[in-house]
Amino acid sequence: MLDHSDHDQEDAAPIDMLEAYYAAHGWDHERQDDEIVATMKGSWATYELRALWRDEDSVLQFLAFPDIKVTDDRKQAIYEAIGLVNEQLWIGHFELWSSSGILLFRHAAMIDGDEDTTLSLSAAELLVESAIEECERFYPVFQFVLWGGKTPREALAAALVETQGEA
Template sequence: MLDQTEHDDDDAAPIDMLEAYYAAHGWDHERQDEEIVASVKGSWATYELRALWREDDSVLQFLAFPDIKVPEDRRASIYETIGLVNEQLWIGHFELWSSTGVLLFRHAAMIDGDDDRTMTLGGAELLVESAIEECERFYPVFQFVLWGGKSPRDALAAALVETQGEA
């Protein structure tokens, strides 16, 4: 977590704030106008994070790609898996791009304000970290279905087992 005390009063345009957040973490990123792409190493994969600011709609579209490509013959089971996984989410959702077979997590954030459409450091952190957490949490589910031969329900049950205590 970044030092909030030095950024308490700082707000910035959404893409500017994400760029500052990525730079503070030392994450590789590229920016082009109202779009920014970063690369973040997680426990399971390296995630591509992509944000697009749509000023006309005051919407920040945030995408996280968990580096999963679904072959044509496995798409029906992944669509079922996505439905079960999305029932578990409060914010955002997983989807499969039908044209490419790429699995992604998507969330849109409304950034309201008449002349002051800004994002706080806390807002950027919440957006980014929640997307990464959901990708990390459900990555094994998709892998169990794709490569482990499990049914979507069995994969979800196996991946979401919570352990108690310490070993």
């Protein structure tokens, strides 16, 4: 988490705030108008984070790509795994783009505002960190299904085992 003193603005336009957030973390990012793309290294993979601002709807769509590509022969099992995983989520969802086989996490934030629609640093942090946390939490499920020979139910059970104590 960032210390709020690390950022000199309390609120900013949604893409501006995300750009400042990524810069404060030192993540590579590229911005083009109402879209920003960043990359960050997680525990399991390097994630591409993509945000798109739709001014006409006042919606910030956020996508996290955990670098998982699904072959045609594994799509049915992954669709089942996605269904089981999505039942565990309160915000956002995983999906599989059928045309490319790319797995992603997606959620959106409706940001109320008339002329000056802004996003706070804490809201930006929540948006980004919650997506990364869900990708990190469920990455093993998809890997167990794709490469570990487990059924989606077995993969979910194995991935959600909580470790107690220290080794």
